[in-house]
Amino acid sequence: MLLIALLPLALAARASATEPVGTVPRSAAGPPAPEQASAAGEGAAAAGPEILLTFDDGPRLDLTPRVLEVLDRRGIKAVFFVNGWRFQGHSPEANKARALLQDIMRRGHLVGNHTVHHLFLCGQRGPRIAEREIEDNAVLIEEATGMRPLLYRTPYGAHCPSLSATLRKLGIRSTGWDIDPQDWRLRDPDKILAYMQQRLRVLRRRAIVLFHDVQPATVAALPRLLDWIDEENAARRAAGRPEIRYIDYGYLLPEYPIVPPIVDGLGRILVDAVRRSPLPSLLPFSLRGHGRGDGSATISPM
Numbered sequence: 001m002l003l004i005a006l007l008p009l010a011l012a013a014r015a016s017a018t019e020p021v022g023t024v025p026r027s028a029a030g031p032p033a034p035e036q037a038s039a040a041g042e043g044a045a046a047a048g049p050e051i052l053l054t055f056d057d058g059p060r061l062d063l064t065p066r067v068l069e070v071l072d073r074r075g076i077k078a079v080f081f082v083n084g085w086r087f088q089g090h091s092p093e094a095n096k097a098r099a100l101l102q103d104i105m106r107r108g109h110l111v112g113n114h115t116v117h118h119l120f121l122c123g124q125r126g127p128r129i130a131e132r133e134i135e136d137n138a139v140l141i142e143e144a145t146g147m148r149p150l151l152y153r154t155p156y157g158a159h160c161p162s163l164s165a166t167l168r169k170l171g172i173r174s175t176g177w178d179i180d181p182q183d184w185r186l187r188d189p190d191k192i193l194a195y196m197q198q199r200l201r202v203l204r205r206r207a208i209v210l211f212h213d214v215q216p217a218t219v220a221a222l223p224r225l226l227d228w229i230d231e232e233n234a235a236r237r238a239a240g241r242p243e244i245r246y247i248d249y250g251y252l253l254p255e256y257p258i259v260p261p262i263v264d265g266l267g268r269i270l271v272d273a274v275r276r277s278p279l280p281s282l283l284p285f286s287l288r289g290h291g292r293g294d295g296s297a298t299i300s301p302m
């Protein structure tokens, strides 16, 4: 029974594993780095509007739990790209922040790597600090959650040849974004909401949304945005138009290791191969759809 139950997920995992990871942060620094490059895949337009919510620069003890409550009420699974300076060491705050990371994981969200100190990794000292900033944060996250982060996002959306080389060496592909309300700049729930409504009204395919759970205005805007999406979807249903769907991070995850073919007593192959997830408890939330991005990313200074 277990195998039968897992098979569709395993097959979906194989299909999703062929997709590119992340989207392209548009930058003045030049064309997108190969490890970040992706465009909406074939059929993405037909899939209808889909959004993956991501929250950067946390965790923040007073705000991130409020985001978790709002997401949990609706069963939405998000990615939190965190900075290790907030949870390293043994201060009471750091201990609480590590417990918060565990809580994020327990609730079925994913903790991603956003470097320890959120430094610009394409400046003069970039080649010297990039690897340690990324690797040290991976270690801090693993110590806090018991799991090495599977996703990475570069601070400021920076990309340059030296960082590309570092990411290649580490075997990491950066996750970008498609919709950036620049909440760090607006700092106003009404404006954040208005921007998101404007973008979502015309969204036709998959998009990664960049929020910051360290911004009070974002945390205030989030429940209002989700209420608006409910209303928008009700109107779309009534009009027979595709609804805005929430998707989770499953399609971004690395390929899973293969479990050898499963053969029955007569030597017949029942399952040719199953990919074993590093996150078995999270699998049911993941793995659907194809294509992504509306290609209009901007750079966040947060």
Ligand SMILES: [Zn+2]
Pocket (backbone or CB within 6 Å): 056, 057, 114, 118, 155, 156, 301, 302
């Ligand atoms: Zn950031």
